[in-house]
Amino acid sequence: xxxxxxxxxxxxxxxxxxxxxxYPIYTTDTxxxxxxxxMNEALKLYNQxx
Numbered sequence: 001x002x003x004x005x006x007x008x009x010x011x012x013x014x015x016x017x018x019x020x021x022x023y024p025i026y027t028t029d030t031x032x033x034x035x036x037x038x039m040n041e042a043l044k045l046y047n048q049x050x
Contacts, residue, residue, distance in 0.1 A: 005020050005021065005022045005023065006020065006021040006022065007019070007020055007021075007039060008020075008021060009032070009035065012028070014028075014030065015028065015029055015030035015031065015035070016028065016029060016030070016031070016032060016035045017035075018035055018036075018038075018039050020039075020043070023046060024046075025039070025042050025043060025046050026042075027039050027042050
């Protein structure tokens, strides 16, 4: 099943932060590529929880 959601990315003083508006999923990092990698991992972990 595919679910649509919105990821917001913001610039911070130390890099970037991102969160999913519809779920309690947040992450930070210093580069966009690492931020997106972190978000992908966070989404996978969130979906594993019952």
